Amino acid sequence: MVNSDSRTDSGPGFRTLSGIPVDGVYGDGPLPGEFPYTRGVHAEMYRSRLWTMRMFAGFGTAGDTNARFHDLLRAGGTGVSTAFDMPTLMGRDSDHSWALGEVGRAGVAVDTVEDMVDLFAGIDLGTISTSMTINGPAPILLAMYVAMAEEGGVERSLLSGTLQNDILKEYQAQKEYVFPPRPSVRLVTDVIRFTTAEMPRWNPVSISGYHIREAGSTAAHELAFTLANGFAYVEAAMAAGLDVDDFAPRLSFFFNSHNDFFEEVGKFRAARRIWANWMRDRYGATDERSLKLRFHTQTAGVSLTAQQPEVNIARVALQALAGVMGGTQSLHTDSHDEALALPSEGAARIALRTQQVIAHETGVANVADPLGGSHYVEWMTDEMERRATDVFTHLDDLGGGSILEGVYAGIESGWFAGEIADAAYRYEREINAGERIVVGVNAFTEGNDAERARLLRIGQETEDLQLKRLATVKQARDDRAVADSLRRVVADAGNPTTNLMPALMEAVTVRTTVGEIVEALEGVFGTYVEQAVI
């Protein structure tokens, strides 16, 4: 069986379908792997290693998701990516009043480290890398992951993966926050300090534009807000005492890949160029790895239509192609039924196969930055950079010379949310007016009434099972140890320079729940109430 990552199909040298040998790269100017990395972070790009085919999955109980993980790995996926349910994302347990009707529906329910054990059962964490999409309670979930791995015999220093842990974009776009911005950024830097010291193969933050874009922003704003958040974390980590080259190599990014093909390619290339220049010139990074922007891409969920859903397969394929031609390090492709529900098994498989077709049949992986040198693409790259720079200038202004302060100010005043809402509404109006065509929605609607495929359903049984599970764990644990651990969490949280991770590790080990820890922290940090900008 061919391992999806390998290039064993290339034979001696790389050739087109018709047998023509092709070079690794064409054109001049800074090459891939050369500063400022506009054309790619590695000289060889996909010739030496394909992007990771990392399919996002999560639903029901940990056991259900574990089964889907195994399916995807068997089908050729090369990394695991975890989706958590709403209560977990918001730091509440499955038995919290707010969890009613939501347990296991948008992702997998994780309340204690026991759920982590079930989630990764049978998966070799020493070789498979894991991504966890969680933000507010991210440090807690990381602590649970590490505790689970070590209980299973894998040392933390061997663990490879990514924690999304990007709280700034939550205030701007996704709204899955718990605490106010400043204490939340402290938690992010605590994780960065922890992984920098103890988990060299772990990316502590995945600075994300995906959600900003999904909330309705333009491509240029997706680029600008994401990089600004990245600069903000750099400033925060440096203020916490870290040397930039110690942690920057492990900062990773996460972008959307939407429908306008060349806009996306230009965006990805501009991202690399901007990051490299800023990290070197503004933040003084000298390690090459600090200057290289590495990113994961997900095709645009918001572009999927409920009408004629099979057409989404075409959309996703083209969006995935844009990600590859933009030089992504890792890719998730959406399933065609996701406008209506979480992906069914068959649909998820087609989405993975789409990546495999691109990787092994189209030949685009044979040449690095194949679009480099195109008049249009180079212009688009420059234009994206121009527009992003305007935003950085504005934030620098707002923040009196600090991007971090500018981002806080923009969040507080609702500037980000306002820009995003305006763009979202403009887009909606264009579609309503028929100025922008969406196939199946406002044009080419024949076929909309066709028979629907079966959708994935999460039943009430999931919630019942999880509640029983949680009750069992709570029964079996040492309540005194739990109470002691929470006291330590509160004490450490109260001291802004103490790293909270050790206290969290201790708490999760004695089976304290996510919700219990979050409530304890709320007592110290407060809760964030958004000033809505409509």
Add this chain to the structure above:
Amino acid sequence: MADETPVRVVLAKLGLDGHDRGLKVVARMLRDGGMEVVYLGLRQTTASIIDAVEQEDADVVGISMLNAGHLTLGPLMVDALADAGLDVPVVIGGIVPDEDRPILAAAGVAGVLGPGSPAADVVACVQAAVAGRGH
């Protein structure tokens, strides 16, 4: 003058989901359709929605649901309003598979708007829900 009175809508999301792009877009659509939108936004409970309906004398409640919780939370909202003695229709918008529409209708939900509904449909659906109550 009474027939010029704009329809008053309470717009909210129940539960934990924080994706409010659709809710904000709908708020603007309804405003552009001449309605007054009392925007409650995220993380509302049936209790907070009922308080708003009562004090604002709302004609209709609009709820955005994206997380497959509609079969639980939709009827919950309808029942909560009925228990409070408020005869106000509920419209649900978001990700609702076709096969769930009759279930929601049977539970008393007055209207359902699927993903990608154009502005005209959104406004018409809310107006129809209000008209159905004879307000």
Add this chain to the structure above:
Amino acid sequence: MAPVADRNIAELVAAARGGELRATARLLTFVERGGDLAEQVAEATHRHVGNAHVVGLTGPPGSGKSTLTAAWTILLAENGRRPAVLAVDPSSPLTGGAILGDRVRMAGATAAGVFIRSVATRGHAGGLALAVPGMVRVLDMAGFDPVIVETVGVGQVEVDVTAATDTAVVVVTPGMGDAVQANKAGLLEVADLFAVNKFDRPDAADVRRDLELMLDLSKLTGHGRSDAVARPTIVSTVATTGRGVSELADAVDTHLEALLAAGLLEARREGRRRAEVRSHLEHLVLAASAAVVEAAFGDVVDGAENPDEPPGVTARRLAERLLTDPDS
């Protein structure tokens, strides 16, 4: 309880006085709609009022008035008062619709039991000035105290609404030239009290000083309220942390006491009544004159027109005829 739709106004008034919120809300709706129903409500309520301290609170967008109002009303509720807020937001002049976003910004207050009613300006000239006094009376009758009318102070109507209260509070913030803006909008002439919000900002002291200067100036030039009881107090607040909010609460209460002590409260309320009569009168005359103008204009089209005449001259001729001989 019987549904509000099944009860008449007298029943609703009795229920509202008994504390039933939805009865109060339905009466507010009738007042908003205007016409016959509003008059019936006015008839039923005008004898029951005079208990509530009516406070206007206004300021430019972004001044944090909603946050300040929320913090203040929560404090009031904790101290056993029963506050109600009319939160006014502009309607779209194009579509007549509105997004009323004050309630969500005062979520803490609603949770504390504060009654909040969002009011859209509904676009028609002076409509706000007609509806708000009637709505204030409903809340007064229903036992709420204080009754707070919160507006965005950018238009003449909003300024007038703010002035037509017992205590007018104007909120300004540093960094936006607010003191100057407030002056331009005519707010300095109606204010009884100023709140400088976001006082933790660097240039907050400057705003305070600007206000003091302007108040000094207006004393010299004779501007400011003719029915002012004293030079307006300036309170510094940081609504997000609660700093200065109890000072604001005290200053509002003190103002009412001062009005009472100086025997000015009755005059203020009589002034409010007169302002309301004027608003109604203007509205009625405007409505009537619209029909008259329409008819007169018909003459223009029907042949009394001289196209070589400047439009202003044509209009003056018609107006003279109308105003001296209304039957023509």
